């Protein structure tokens with residue numbers, strides 16, 4: 001048997017082996033278990049895009065589309081120039097974010113980043129997206145990065161940049177203060193918790209930057225990041241998150257139930 005013939009056979013065997021692994025362990029939908037991909041088409045359709053009825057200043061869901069709202073009207077130096085979320089923080093997106101963040105499912109990041117890419121291609125970003133110089137993920141403190149092993153916001157930002165051609169900059173912003181988890185804190189406590197937690201590099205001078213994070217809860221983290229970037233000379237700071245809690249519909253639902 002010639003060497004090349006031998007090589008061809010072993011190459012074919014290798015391909016069979018790879019195909020065999022895929023047949024035995026095909027990727028499965030993280031939600032429903034359907035074989036094929038990590039997020040199946042049927043579950044992907046259950047994601048609820050952010051409605052048009054938002055506060056256009058802070059991006060939060062409102063009863064109508066308004067230029068400012070009760071949550072941001074008092075904030076005279078609101079540091080973000082444009083902040084939006086791709087979708088509502090409801091099932092199944094909420095579960096996928098949980099898996100990505102707490103269950104080590106970093107393989108979900110490229111599929112989830114598709115929602116960021118789709119949002120950025122939408123009308124909400126038409127005037128802003130052309131000005132973006134770089135994409136900056138919300139950083140984790142070095143110690144938290146060591147325990148988790150990765151920064152989920154960075155994985156999302158990386159996916160977005162691969163899908164859009166925007167450039168990723170992970171060296172412009174650092175988390176210096178190891179803050180306690182924001183989970184369970186109210187808006188004022190969240191704000192105090194992240195106050196002064198971030199430091200930006202002089203390299204952001206003159207730039208228009210797009211911050212990326214997984215969830216827009218009170219916006220305290222995004223605002224603290226934006227303040228640090230602007231203090232270091234960034235001209236504009238925009239923010240795009242994967243998910244946004246639907247405060248309005250839950251309170252409306254409450255009102256409907258009790259009226």
Ligand SMILES: [Zn+2]
Pocket residue numbers: 029030031032033034039040041042043044
């Ligand atoms: Zn599914």
Ligand SMILES: [Zn+2]
Pocket residue numbers: 055056057058059060068069070071072073
């Ligand atoms: Zn607002």
